Amino acid sequence: MNETMKNPEDLRKLVRECRDLLLANLVMTAETASPTFGEANRVRFLLDRFRESGLDNISSDEVNNAVGFLPGTTGDKTVAVVAHLDTVFEPKENHALSLGPDRVKGIGIGDNSLGAAVLVTLPMLLRHLKFQPSYNLLLLGVSRSLGRGNLGGIRFLLENSSMKIDQAVCLEGCPLGRLNYTSVAMMRGEIAVQMPDEYDFSRFGVYGAIYRLNDIINRILEIPRPSRPQTSIVFGSIEGGNTFHQLAREAKLRFEVRSESDEVAGGILQSIRGIIDEVRARSGVQIELEEIAWRQHGGIPFDHPLVQISREVMRTLDISPQIGPSMSELAALIAAKIPAVTLGLTQVHNVNTLEETVEIEPMFDGIAQVLGVLAGLDAPHLNAQGVTP
Amino acid sequence: MNIDAWLKSNTFHHSTFWDLKQLVDEKERQNLKISLCIPTLNEEHTIGKEIVIFRSELMTRYPLIDEIAVIDSGSTDRTLEVAASFGADTYFSGDILPSQGFKRGKGENLWKAIHQLEGDIIVYVDADITNIHSRFVYGLVAPLLYQPETQYVKAFYDRPLAFSQGIRPSGGGRVTEILTRPLFSLFFPELTALMQPLSGEYAVRRKVLEEIAFPIGYGVEISHLIDVYTKWGLYAFAQTDLDKRVHRNQDTRDLGKMAFGILQSFLNRAQQLGMVDVKSEVSSILRQFQTREQMFEQKQFTIVEEERPPIITVDEYREKFHA
Numbered sequence: 001m002n003e004t005m006k007n008p009e010d011l012r013k014l015v016r017e018c019r020d021l022l023l024a025n026l027v028m029t030a031e032t033a034s035p036t037f038g039e040a041n042r043v044r045f046l047l048d049r050f051r052e053s054g055l056d057n058i059s060s061d062e063v064n065n066a067v068g069f070l071p072g073t074t075g076d077k078t079v080a081v082v083a084h085l086d087t088v089f090e091p092k093e094n095h096a097l098s099l100g101p102d103r104v105k106g107i108g109i110g111d112n113s114l115g116a117a118v119l120v121t122l123p124m125l126l127r128h129l130k131f132q133p134s135y136n137l138l139l140l141g142v143s144r145s146l147g148r149g150n151l152g153g154i155r156f157l158l159e160n161s162s163m164k165i166d167q168a169v170c171l172e173g174c175p176l177g178r179l180n181y182t183s184v185a186m187m188r189g190e191i192a193v194q195m196p197d198e199y200d201f202s203r204f205g206v207y208g209a210i211y212r213l214n215d216i217i218n219r220i221l222e223i224p225r226p227s228r229p230q231t232s233i234v235f236g237s238i239e240g241g242n243t244f245h246q247l248a249r250e251a252k253l254r255f256e257v258r259s260e261s262d263e264v265a266g267g268i269l270q271s272i273r274g275i276i277d278e279v280r281a282r283s284g285v286q287i288e289l290e291e292i293a294w295r296q297h298g299g300i301p302f303d304h305p306l307v308q309i310s311r312e313v314m315r316t317l318d319i320s321p322q323i324g325p326s327m328s329e330l331a332a333l334i335a336a337k338i339p340a341v342t343l344g345l346t347q348v349h350n351v352n353t354l355e356e357t358v359e360i361e362p363m364f365d366g367i368a369q370v371l372g373v374l375a376g377l378d379a380p381h382l383n384a385q386g387v388t389p
Numbered sequence: 390m391n392i393d394a395w396l397k398s399n400t401f402h403h404s405t406f407w408d409l410k411q412l413v414d415e416k417e418r419q420n421l422k423i424s425l426c427i428p429t430l431n432e433e434h435t436i437g438k439e440i441v442i443f444r445s446e447l448m449t450r451y452p453l454i455d456e457i458a459v460i461d462s463g464s465t466d467r468t469l470e471v472a473a474s475f476g477a478d479t480y481f482s483g484d485i486l487p488s489q490g491f492k493r494g495k496g497e498n499l500w501k502a503i504h505q506l507e508g509d510i511i512v513y514v515d516a517d518i519t520n521i522h523s524r525f526v527y528g529l530v531a532p533l534l535y536q537p538e539t540q541y542v543k544a545f546y547d548r549p550l551a552f553s554q555g556i557r558p559s560g561g562g563r564v565t566e567i568l569t570r571p572l573f574s575l576f577f578p579e580l581t582a583l584m585q586p587l588s589g590e591y592a593v594r595r596k597v598l599e600e601i602a603f604p605i606g607y608g609v610e611i612s613h614l615i616d617v618y619t620k621w622g623l624y625a626f627a628q629t630d631l632d633k634r635v636h637r638n639q640d641t642r643d644l645g646k647m648a649f650g651i652l653q654s655f656l657n658r659a660q661q662l663g664m665v666d667v668k669s670e671v672s673s674i675l676r677q678f679q680t681r682e683q684m685f686e687q688k689q690f691t692i693v694e695e696e697r698p699p700i701i702t703v704d705e706y707r708e709k710f711h712a
Contacts, residue, residue: 020476024445027438031520052450096519096635099437101474 008317010207011368014129018121022138022363023099025049025121030106030113033091036149041062042085046120046141047092051064053123063156066141068265070133077166080338081122081370082154082329083115084145090350096128105357110348114173114358116141118345118367125371133378137163147188150293168307168340169373170329173228174351176362176369178207178344180326181307182299183334184258185265187291191216191253191276193224193240194286201268209246210240214284217253219275229260233268254292261324262297291323300339300369309376310341318366391584393622399539399627400584404462406629409451412527416453424508425457427477428498432516433466439521440475446523450613453527459516460485460507460599468516479504486705492695494605495589500697511598513528513594515589520635529592530629536677539624540597541617545584561563563641568648569611572655576664577615581622585615587651587693590631597621599701599710606655607647608694615658642677646690649675653694664679 032383034042043066049069057069066085072078087108089095097106106113119139126132144152158165172178193216195339217235225231233255240251255271259265273289280287302309314321326342333340345366347359393445407411413558416423422658426441429436435516439456447453452707458593459472459479483491485501500512510533531540573580582584589608599673601616603609619627659665 020441020449023441023475028522029444097438097440098434098477100433101437101471202445 008372009203011129011371012317012364015125015364015367015371018125018128019360019364021116021124022121022367023360024105026068026109026114026117026276027097027099028087028119029120030097030104032107033095033097033106034085034087034113035092036086036088036144038091039085039143042116043141043143044326046085046116049120050123050139053120055123059172061156061160063142063153065153065157067157068123068139070126070137070139072133072135072137074134074267075136075258076134077132078138078164079374080138080140080165080168080333081119081171081374082140082142082168082333082340083117083119083171084112084153084329085143086146086149087111087113088146088183093354096234098351100362103357104360105355106303107354107356108349108352108358110173110346110358112145112171113274114174114345114348115171118171118370119323121367122370124129125367126374129371131371133374135166135378138163144326148292151213151329151332154329158332158338160337165333165338166336167377168330168333169370169371170326170333170340170342172328172342172344173321173358174346174348175344176346176366177322178312178342179306179307179314180328180330180342181278181302181340182294182309182325183261183297183324183327183331184260184325185256185297186259186293186295187269188209188264188293189255189257189269189272190292191255191272192288192290193251194288195247195249196284196286205360207283208249209251209258209285210281211250212283212287213238213240213251216279216287218276220255220272223271225268226264229264230261231257231261231264231268233257257381258327260297265297275277278331284306295327296335297328298331298334299325304374306339306341309379310343310373313369313372313376317369319365319369341373343373392579393628394580395579395623399532399536399624401528401532401627401629403629403631406524406527406531406574407522409447409527412531413451414532415452416530419534421510421534422508423454423471423501423510424506424510425512425514425526426499426502426506427457427459427514427516428462428495428502429464429468429472429516430462430495431458431466431468432466433464433468433471434476435472435519435521436468436516437475439516439518440472440477442521442523443514446474447680448525454512455508456506458502460502460505462493462495462498467635481556486703488705489697489703492605492697493505494607494695495699496603496609500603500605500607500700503595503700504703504709509595509640510592512592513590518634519634520633524592525699526561526592526629528629528631529590532629533592533594536627538624539627540594540621541613542592542627542629543583543585543614544586544590544631544634546632547584547630556584564644564648564651566691568651570589572652576659577618580614580618582623583614583626583628584630585628586610590634597625597712599706601701602699603697604650604654605692606692607650607695608657611651612654612658614657615662619662624703645677646675648693649690650694653692654696657694657696661707
């Protein structure tokens, strides 16, 4: 580790010197629409930037991941820095950013345009800091992370890449202090209730799709959820019907089951399937459960060197760690037995809304933190450790 | 008429000039200085992004431009504070050439910039562009670097990405198509080849800028085109397609004011050139109408297209650049 990387003030100062480059990359990244499954334009921008930065083995693949490689001085291990490229916003939304002295406002900026922008700026930051790691650095802009993407980009890479990844650092825009090293078991699903075409709506007392969905929700709420292992069911979105006075023909519920146990999450899912089967059989209504995304429970221990280094760097930079499980790229890495942490980069407000805003000043700490962790990983005594089952 | 040949040789798409390193090499080979001027009036929401993009892409990464100056007409919002916070040189127009006084208007800022900035080439970019990109500068500078005979490069914005019938209309905004192009068709047919004669983005050699007058208001672009055309001919111009420009949409009444100012400047030029003979003095009051409690009433706007002379006629300028 060079001396600059040990001194937080020097590190912050050097990062701040790259402010324009970083903000310009942030503007260009965030203004390139990148909905899940539609990341191609953002990928092109990343690849151009990787090329201009002189990275090796720059490539994309059939699911639109962007890959760049920076060989280490010894190259005896490979560390991946990962940021997902997709946002929840469609191209038709106004992607123009507004940049003020303290804040940047624009859709998708915190989740996760900032992570992608830091990823493309990383080679320049390393050069500015005169830090060349001994290990190989693999920069991964991954697609298809959110919602129905179900971590498709990182999973494709892990299943198909011949390159061995020893450790990984995932970048998320928010919040600064975020430190994830475990993933929870998770299943996201959508329950769609559809009244049959021949259903006789003229009969007094018949029930529409919303009533049936409500019945299902009440039944799901009756499923026992243990406090240990911690388990929850989140109802994230509901929609159905069009008017005040007509019974709804369709209704949809999007939900998520989370648990510290794969078995418990699986059991709840099984119960939900049973409820749906029963309501369907009893009512004659068409009800479908679509399982959209899943994660396995797992993680690395608290005393894993990667976590220790992250905590130590955060302490040095006066960043309060916010420890919790993650359901983003980290989950796929952990499932593939690759030790990984997720770090947050700044404070974000109104995330995933049209008013999404990030603060500029904390970014410098957030980026200094990433560089500090990368420097810490250069310590010769560290090797990849195992993952808790 | 040269229009077809000129369109072929002097109309570009910004993507032609993607190789910024080559542009920088060419600039250095010719030992040129390039300045960027952004005229502003209350643009706090967009100015920061423009400065950051241009500084990062065209100063730090590829040193194509040597200075960025924001020249302001007296903003009441945080325009100058935001611009300065991102490293631009900021000026109140009235503080430049104070002996010449201060007139409020975009043309005034453009004119004062010629004195304040050092470049052999000055690029003007409006501050209200929300989809700003470095192409807004390099796309305009490049023809000047590669074609010595080109003096004045104008931006236009077209999106020829997909069109089902092979032929599609191409052109400018409402004022261009309703006023400017018909006027050019009547009096200066070759100038109709400029797709968007009123666009606020252009790059010009200093030696041309110092020789032309600057209306301080809406008429600055049209009078530039007429003056450069009559002095240097059509081949002094080039134009570059910068794809898409996203900016505030102006309502029809504002466009009416704009058209009124442009028409004043046009008639002024046409009269000077002996092309029209306006016998009586024309009014400088634009009248628009509104209803209040079901009664019609007029609103009057006094719009006088004052003009700054060629800056070469100003002593301080000559002392600074031609001593």
